[in-house]
Amino acid sequence: MKNILIIMTVLSLLFSACGKDNYDQPTSTISGQISYKGKPIGVRGTGEVVKLQLYQEGFELNAPVQVYVGQDGSFKSKIFDGKYKLIATNNNGPWLNSTDTVRFELKGSTTVNYEVTPYYTIENVKLSLDANQKLTSSFTINKVFDNASVNYYMLLVSRTAFVDDATNIFRKDYQDGKMEISLSEDLSQLKEVSGSGPLFARVGVRANAGDQAVYSEIIKIK
Numbered sequence: 001m002k003n004i005l006i007i008m009t010v011l012s013l014l015f016s017a018c019g020k021d022n023y024d025q026p027t028s029t030i031s032g033q034i035s036y037k038g039k040p041i042g043v044r045g046t047g048e049v050v051k052l053q054l055y056q057e058g059f060e061l062n063a064p065v066q067v068y069v070g071q072d073g074s075f076k077s078k079i080f081d082g083k084y085k086l087i088a089t090n091n092n093g094p095w096l097n098s099t100d101t102v103r104f105e106l107k108g109s110t111t112v113n114y115e116v117t118p119y120y121t122i123e124n125v126k127l128s129l130d131a132n133q134k135l136t137s138s139f140t141i142n143k144v145f146d147n148a149s150v151n152y153y154m155l156l157v158s159r160t161a162f163v164d165d166a167t168n169i170f171r172k173d174y175q176d177g178k179m180e181i182s183l184s185e186d187l188s189q190l191k192e193v194s195g196s197g198p199l200f201a202r203v204g205v206r207a208n209a210g211d212q213a214v215y216s217e218i219i220k221i222k
Contacts, residue, residue: 025078026078026079026080027078028078028079028080028081028106028107028108028109029076029077029078029079029108029109029110030054030067030076030077030079030084030086030104030106030109030110030111030112031074031075031076031077031109031110031111031112032074032075032076032086032111032112032113032114033073033074033075033113033114034052034069034073034074034075034093034113034114034115034116035073035113035114035115035116036095036115036116036117036118036121036144037115039121040072040073040074041073041094041095041116041118041121041214042071042072042073042122042202042204042214042215042216042217043069043070043071043073043093043094043212043213043214043215044071044164044165044166044212044213044215045069045070045071045072045162045164046071046162046164046166046167047166048066048068049092049212050068050069050092050093050212051066051067051068051069051089051092052066052067052069052075052086052087052088052089052114053065053066053067053086053087053088053089054066054067054077054079054084054085054086055084055085055087056080056082056083056084057082057083057084057085057103058083065077065079067086069093071162071163071164071215071218072217079106080106081106081107081108082105082106083103083104083105083106084103084104084105084106085101085102085103085104086101086102086103086104086112086114087099087100087101087102088100088114088116091211092211092212093116093210093211093212094118094119094120094205094206094207094210094212094213094214095116095117095118095119095210095214096116096117096118096119096145098116098117100114100115102114117144117145118144118145118214119143119144119145119148119207119209119210119214120141120142120143120144120148120150120205120207120214121141121142121144121214122139122140122141122142122203122204122205122214122215122216123139123140123142124138124139124140125137125138125139125202125203125216125217125219126138126139127201127202127203127219127221128221129187129193129199129201129221129222132186132188133186133187133188133190133193133194134184134185134186134187134188135155135157135170135183135184135185135186135187135201135221136182136183136184137155137181137182137183137184137201137203138181138182138183139181139203139216140179140180140181141153141178141179141180141181141205142179143179148207148208148209149207149208149209150175150177150205150206150207150208151175151206151207151208152173152174152175152205152206153173153174153181153203153204153205153206154171154172154173154174154203154204154205154206154213155170155171155172155174155183155185155201155203156168156170156171156201156202156203156204157169157170157171157187157193157199157200157201157221158199158200158201159192159197159198159199159200160200161200161218161220163200163201163202163215163218164202164204164213164215165204165213169190169192169193170185170187170190170193172185181203193222197222198220198222199220199221199222200218200219200220200221201218201219201221202215202216202217202218202219203215203216204216
């Protein structure tokens with residue numbers, strides 16, 4: 001009798017475990033872009049540090065779905081069909097803290113763009129590496145929010161197409177107050193630069209008020 005009870009208990013646990021594995025996975029997709037006046041905003045894409053929050057209508061007491069933003073400002077997430085609202089994470093990102101809410105109904109897949117007001121934008125970016133491993137760069141920092149102030153701007157190089165303040169083989173910060181930037185750095189001492197393989201670069205600007213920098217597009221320099 002004891003053996004029978006043990007077998008029944010094991011079978012019950014197995015069926016219970018199988019039942020948990022049979023839950024449907026979400027198949028619908030929300031994708032979109034963080035932008036300013038329709039132009040993508042570049043951010044740090046590693047470490048899941050920049051994110052939006054997604055709430056299902058009628059379930060506000062539930063924890064939000066975290067929607068992580070890629071380095072080009074794009075995002076994508078698998079969720080269930082339903083009515084949702086998309087909001088910014090409090091005090092997160094290189095933009096003014098926003099309480100804007102984008103509401104939408106999801107049936108299968110949809111694209112939802114989220115407009116922000118960044119402290120700064122970066123334009124006219126040029127990056128190049130010459131035969132002597134000298135990196136030159138020029139770009140313009142545009143102030144969007146009148147009360148913003150630059151903490152620092154930075155020049156970054158990476159061996160992969162992921163380039164930010166945490167993922168790089170070269171980073172240099174500058175605090176000179178300039179808005180029209182022209183830089184030149186000797187990278188010949190870096191073995192990663194003189195070796196084979198591609199190199200990628202971008203620039204970033206960190207405002208005093210932001211917890212993250214805004215970044216330029218990524219340019220392949222080798």
